[in-house]
Amino acid sequence: MCPPDHFEVAYEINPWMHTEVAVDGDLARAQWERLVSALTEAGAVIEWLSPVRGLPDLVFTANAGLVDGHVYVPARFKNPERQPETEHDTAWFLDHQFTVKPLPEGLVLEGAGDALPFAARGRPPVLVAGYRIRSDVRAHAVVSRLLGVAVRSVELVDPRLYHLDLAFCPLDARRALVVWAAFDHYGRKVVADLVPEPIELLPEEAFAFVGNSVVVGDVIIMPTCPVRVGRLLEGAGFSIEVCDVSEFIKAGGACRCLTLALDVRLSLG
Template identity: 65%
Template sequence: MCPPDNFGVVYEINPWMHTEVGPDPDLARAQFDNLVATLTASGAEVEMLPSETGLPDMVFTANAGVVSGGTFVPARFRHPQRQGETPLDTAWFRSNGYDVRELPAGGCQEGAGDALPIFSPGIRPVLVCGYRFRSDISTHGAISSLLGVPTRSVELADDRFYHLDLCFCPLNGRRAMVASAGFDRYGMAVIESLVPEPLILDTEEALSFCANSVVVGDVVVMPACPPRVGRILESWGFSVVVVDVGEFLKAGGGCRCLTLALDVDLSDTCDSQAT
């Protein structure tokens, strides 16, 4: 995670951002600290990446890149406003001993925000990759070969869900929250083939950002939780913890966007559940 020392809404690169609705820095800091505490209490360990002036979106570390085991594939951001994050992200991963493998020039890919793995026991992990608004499908082949993981490309259909992690949240090998408004019928068919028991979110539920949740074991840390969604998650045995990250929603990001899971291994031999 990356502390919100330099967080703000100073440009508009998604439909949620409005520069005239700026976040309160103190409140943002308190919400961030609360999220860290909640994740820690749920059993996660949190590493911090220092923030940098002039890079207000660096708090959203989900977009830094894609992690698998000891390998890190840095993002290629669509917008120049975020491209300055990549050298800092890359330096952090390199200094922490990661093997950094770059995507070939040409396409954009915004990290784990557009690449979410599905782990099913006994089945090779699959990386579901979103494309259209922030990432290009042309990068998916390179991700597959750099990380040795089969990818499934799904086109995002609604710019309010401009990253995959706003409309898709894998919960475990069989289940995931899926906002059908975020996909076209081909994408939905792909998701349904991978997720036997989807929790289909209606558009109103999805617009609460509830799919932008962090799953730590059986705990789902959510920016919001519509009652129906909460009941289903609990009936499936998950504990729901709602953390107010309202200041970050002003920039179009929730709990998931504020984190990048490091305990992910997409290689064939691994069948562990990562967050």
């Protein structure tokens, strides 16, 4: 995670961002610290990325890249505003003895924000990867080669759900939160084929960033939790921790976007 020292809405690169809407820096800080403690209480161990002035979105570490064991594939950002982040992200991973495998130039892939692993019980892990809005489908093929992981490319069709992690949240070996409306006809079939027990999020729930949640064991840390969804999740044995991150939603990100899982193992065998 990266402290929100320099977080603000300084540009508009998604439909949620409006530079005229000011971020309350103190509130943002408080919300972020509340998220940190919820994650820690759930059992997560957190590593820190130093904030950088002029890179307000560095706080959204989910987009730093893809992690597989000790291999790190740096993101290639679509928008020039975020491209300078990669240098800082890569430096952190090099400092922490990761092997860096860059994507070829000319392809964009916005890290774990657009690529989340789902491992159905008894089946090898599959990297579900979104494309069209922020990532190139051709980058998926490269990731598959680089990491030796099976990839399912799904097209994202709603600009408001511009990253996969706003529309798809793997929960365990059977379940995931899924916003069907975020995918095209084919993507829906792909996800339905992959996830044995999808828990549907309605569009209005998706637009409240319910899908942008972090799972630590059987705890789900959510920016908000509609009663309907809460009942379903608790019925499935999860406990729910709500962390309001409204200041960050002003920039189009919530709990999940503020974290990057480092304990990810994608490769087969």
